[in-house]
Amino acid sequence: MSKTATRLLHTMIRVKDLEKSIQFYGENFGLDLIRKRDFPDAEFTLAYLGAEEEEKGNVLELTYNWHQEEDYSHGSGYGHIAFGCEDLYAFVEVMKAKGVTVTREPGPMLGTEIEMAFVEDPDGYKIELLQLPFPAPA
Numbered sequence: 001m002s003k004t005a006t007r008l009l010h011t012m013i014r015v016k017d018l019e020k021s022i023q024f025y026g027e028n029f030g031l032d033l034i035r036k037r038d039f040p041d042a043e044f045t046l047a048y049l050g051a052e053e054e055e056k057g058n059v060l061e062l063t064y065n066w067h068q069e070e071d072y073s074h075g076s077g078y079g080h081i082a083f084g085c086e087d088l089y090a091f092v093e094v095m096k097a098k099g100v101t102v103t104r105e106p107g108p109m110l111g112t113e114i115e116m117a118f119v120e121d122p123d124g125y126k127i128e129l130l131q132l133p134f135p136a137p138a
Contacts, residue, residue: 010059014072020066020122025049080126088131092117
């Protein structure tokens, strides 16, 4: 199979409060609701968020399962979603002022010049924030 035969379409996470999650990713990361679709027979809703047209990729799919009583387990396989920031330190301060949980303060990644921080979304998913542009490789 050639490398051009496929492309990454989206990343999906399950959320407990769809509107709260749409608002979180919209206000904090500039993602717009591209489309939203209910599946009444299967009792779930899909919402696709992105900063560009869906055809270009880089889309986040939020899955809301109706009548979900318990919190989701993130499991040991989930890592994080990553966003680049032009001013990492200022961005984290804005997030703090909004009450967003910061789980790692901004600073260099051990042994590198890469500046990073981590925050959590309303469902506790980890979001890595990276200072742009990335430093040149050594």
